[in-house]
Structure formats: structure tokens, C-alpha cells
Amino acid sequence: MKNNEIDGVLKAAQAPHGPEPETLKRVTESIRDSLQPVRPLPPRWVLTGGLILICAAVALAGAARAGFFGIGRMNPWERVLIFSALGIFIVLAAKEYVNAMIPGSRRRVSAGALLGIGTLVLIGVFAVSFRDYRTDHFISAGITCLLTGLLHAVPAALLSWLLLRRGFAVNAVSAGLAAGTLAGLAGVGVLELHCSNFQAAHVLLWHTAVVPLSAAGGALFVWVLRLLQRSSS
């Protein structure tokens, strides 16, 4: 059977009737009763730019409070490589988050794929940049960095939610994943500016882990929230 034959079967099989006229009348009346002008969401580039600024502000504020020891110890090559990769990842995650909050947006990559690819790229960049293979205070120093990164992801997530609160996520979990990814990147930004522990294993595991953990936290938070909303309705 050819594709055009299947198309014909599909056309012939669709509902011959439409909605009840009373339904349309009811819908029209209920909408007309509450119809007021609304202000459309700002352009995508404004929202994306806002999210990028939030990430930069959180990262800079966090590092300003804790000290810019990490960036101070990096050589120019490492600075360019790490912060370019981080910057590109932040721009893509911000775009993805904005798209997730506007129905009918064009998607070039899913939130999950962006998280996976971005994390792998970060790992690659860190692996190339840091060649100290000692593992002194691996756990204690690592947990400190992980918590610092995740703690800074929280204000980034809250501020980005404030910016996009008028949006509507048709796939809330995917939006949560994108929001968590972006917030996690703000956390990594703080760590790269502040942390002067350049041991490869430390950076590869504990710094990078902030992004997937924050993303998972974002998705889980939204999933639980929706579950609670459903059970209460």
C-alpha cells in the first residue's frame, strides 16, 4: 500500500461532523464576557538576553562575594576556552528555556539533548584545560564546590522564573529541565570564577555535576508541583 493511498484512507475516515453549535456559542460568549486587551510577551531576544544577564549577574555576584580566585589563576587560553564554552551553553540554554515557555516555538534540539551535549562539551573543555591529576581532598573540596554551585543555581532559577512567569509551558517538565540547566550554568559560572582548585578530577566531576543535578532538580520540582496540582483539582 502506497503512502498516498494511506492519505486517502485517513481523509475518508475523519469525522464528517463538527462541534455542536451550542458549544461554539457557549465558548464565544464566555470569551466575549472576559475579553480585554493583553500585552503580548516581549520579543524572544529580549527574554533570552534577560536570562543571560541574570546568569551573568548571579555568577558575578557570587564570585564577588567569595573572591575571583579561579579566574585569577587561569592563563588567558584557559579563560577564553572555558568562558566561551560556558557562554555558548548559557545562550543555548536561555533560548531553549524561552522556547519552552512560548507555545508553538521552533525547537532545534530538545532540552534533554541540549543538557547531554552541553555537559559533554563542558567535560571536554575542562579535560583539555586542567592537567593536574592529583586528587587531594577530593570529597570534601568537591562537596563544598557542588553545594556552592547548586546554592547559586537557586537564585538564578528564581529570577529566571520571575522573568518568564507570564509564559506558558506546554511541556512543564521540559521547561523545568531547561530552567534547571540554565540555573546550573550560573552555578558553574560562580565556580569557574571563584574556585582555584584546578585538579582535573575535581573540576570534571564536582563542577560539571552542578549542571545535570540542577537540571534534574528543576524537572523534578515541576513534576512534583504538577502532581500536587492534579491531586488537589
Added chain:
Amino acid sequence: MHADDNLEMLMARYQEGDSAAASALIYRLSPQLYRFFAAHSGSRADADDLLQETWLRIHKVRHTYRPGEPALPWFYAIARHIRVDHYRKSIRTSTGERKLEAISKTATLPAKSDRADDLAALLAPLSPGERDVLEMLKVAGMSLEEVARATSSTVGSVKQKAHRAYKKLRETLSGVRLGDGQGGGLL
């Protein structure tokens, strides 16, 4: 000329509070949205309920439409969201009902379905995602790009789902044709 050439204009006027534009959108899009729901549920009552719910949601989030962008994927993205929510709720309800049935152990004949059309039966072997894609592509007449936008996925993913859906339908329909000789038939 594409049938939804001025949907975008109507949507912009709807955002400005023009009730004539709102009515025009409702009367113009409801039949195809209704068919979208009927293709999944097969029940006229469900399709009517989902249509009402969709318009109320559209009204609530109408500010999220960006003027100048394609309007049809925006409408379908919201309609799909409503349908997925309804599907999840119905799964929970049917699970509860099944448990009750197991407790009572009463043998009852299934109620006669108020099946609205044959499309729901035809698309039954497909996954919800494949059904969405095929319905939007072949019944609503949307482009790959529009379907990708409406389903929050990539064009590649839409193509893949459509390909799988055709494969399954081909198998189903070939089976039905073979069975026709023995008195069977889907449509």
C-alpha cells in the same frame, strides 16, 4: 492561498480585545480542533469538552502568542497540551475504575461507544505522539515545520514519527485488506 493566511492578523486583533476577531477564530478553528480531539478519543462528548477547555486555555494564555509568528502551531500546541492532560486524567480514572471492577467482579457488557468517526479506530494502533503527527500532517494539512512547532520537537523527529506511523498503518491496512476476503474490515 493558504487557508490560515490571516490567522496571525486575527490573533493580533484578539490580543487587542477585538471580540469579532475572537469569534472569527473560534468559528474558523473549532472544526479542525474538534477533529483533532475526535481522532484521539473517538467520542463526540469528549471532543466537545476538550474543545471548550482548549478555548478557555487559549483565552487565558493569549498573551503568549508572539505577533508575526505562525499562529496555527501555537493553537495546536495548546490543544495538544489539553489533550495530553485529559489522556493522563482518563488513564488515572480508568485505572481506578478497573480496580473497582476487579472488586465487584460483576460481568457487564461494555457500553456502546459513541464513536464519532473511523479515524480514531484507524489511528488506534499508533502511539499518541505518532497519532498527533499524522493527524496534524494529513488531516489538518500542516507542514512539517508547523507540526514540529506544535509538538515542541524537531522536524527530524516529526519525520521519524510520521515514517513509523505510516509503517504501522500500512501493516494494519494490509492486514485488513487480506481479511476483507473473509468478511473482515476496519472501515
